[in-house]
Amino acid sequence: MNRHSLASILAVDLGGTSIVLGEMAPDGEMVRSKSYPSDTTTQSIAIESIIQAIDDYKRTFPFKPGELAAIGIGLVGRVDEERGIWLEIEPGKSEPTDVKEIIEQRYGVPCGIDNDVACATKAEQELGWGTVSDNFIYLNIGTGIAAGLVADGNYVNGSNFNSGEIGHMVVAQDSDVECGCGRKGCVERIASGLGMHERIMALKEQYPATTLSFRDNERVSASEIFEAAALGDELSLKVSEEAARALASLIMNLVRVSDPDTIVLGGGIARNEYFLGRIKSYLNPRTMRFVAHSLVPTKQPTAEVGLVGAALAGLKARKRYEEELANHG
Known part of the structure; x- marks a missing residue:
């Protein structure tokens, strides 16, 4: 995997019963994961739960200045990965939300999002069975x-x-x-x-x-x-x-x-x-x-493949950010 920063990626995996947060270190290892209760009643409630979890995680495991390179989030439902918009949880729970903008404005680092199962699949594609299939x-x-x-x-x-x-x-x-x-x-x-x-x-x-x-x-x-x-x-x-x-x-x-x-x-x-x-x-x-x-089973060393995939979404957002800086530099 290409490394585009010496800093860590904060990964967020939103599930039906819990939110799991963890860090992908510069060497690609997932470290210091922590779980929180989730609430997917609506997208706005879920985003607030994610923000509360990130805030608590950063208090528990403080980042030094420049140590956090990006945030990657795996979400349930339909996700427009390229635009960073969470379209819906399921039919009837549709509240298109610009998660990328919300998270970037709050934390000042690039944010990438994707569907939770897409995250797990892409992690498997890059680091697991996708290396042979x-x-x-x-x-x-x-x-x-x-x-x-x-x-x-x-x-x-x-x-x-x-x-x-x-x-x-x-x-x-x-x-x-x-x-x-x-x-x-x-x-x-x-x-x-x-x-x-x-x-x-x-x-x-x-x-x-x-x-x-x-x-x-x-x-x-x-x-x-x-x-x-x-x-x-x-x-x-x-x-x-x-x-x-x-x-x-x-x-x-x-x-x-x-x-x-x-x-x-x-x-x-x-x-x-x-x-x-x-x-x-x-x-x-x-x-x-x-x-x-x-x-x-997965070929990856961790069962938290969704968390790894969320980190990859954050890494992709960081790469895009650095390319845009280079193009405008």
Whole structure:
């Protein structure tokens, strides 16, 4: 990776439940990460949460003058990376926000932004599986489900910054599970962390003997579901098997669309060995025959690939800033 400054890049990864901040040091290593609660009710609320997190981080780990080169931010939803504008969180949560201008005016350093899964994919492209593959899919399975596609060495952005929203791919035609997109049977509502929790809550009355524990205002975690399923809990088995079948269908559909040789799994849910085994059991060998590296973890040394990608967005903004200075010098 080219270094354009001897200073650090502050990286921000906005997620559905937390904001993670960290620094990319001049040698490319991520150091001193810290987590904060997030709030994505609206874009303005989310930006305020990010600013509060950055302010606290800078108080906790003060930067010397000139030590901070740029800030990079990974955001949920549609992002216009080139203009630095956050277009929307999701349909119905659309409040186009010039994040680049807001952050640069407040902190006095260049700011780069991108979609969170795009950040992870581009980090993988530059530092992970992208070093050996020009055709791979980064599939993030967490609170939601999304993907980044790299075809012939190019990240697929889409005409409206909306590529990779594969959580809304229908994988169960006979499903009665409704999605906010207006359709039924979308994989995100069946197989994401939130989706599995919602399925558990919807079905629990039909399984009074379940061993799962239910706590007020707390989500039943995917790890709890998988642990109970492995021990034979019928409710957990039903929900986890539905999820595994749905994800296998999603993966095979994506394979047929883009013909990747590698599928990189990201997100906490994908790291569960029991669930990963169940997904693999539903994959058709004929469909997967050309995927040489099937369902692999990141090649990067850290699981915080989204944070690394956010730092790369900041590094790109710094490079652009330095080029503009040189052109006007």
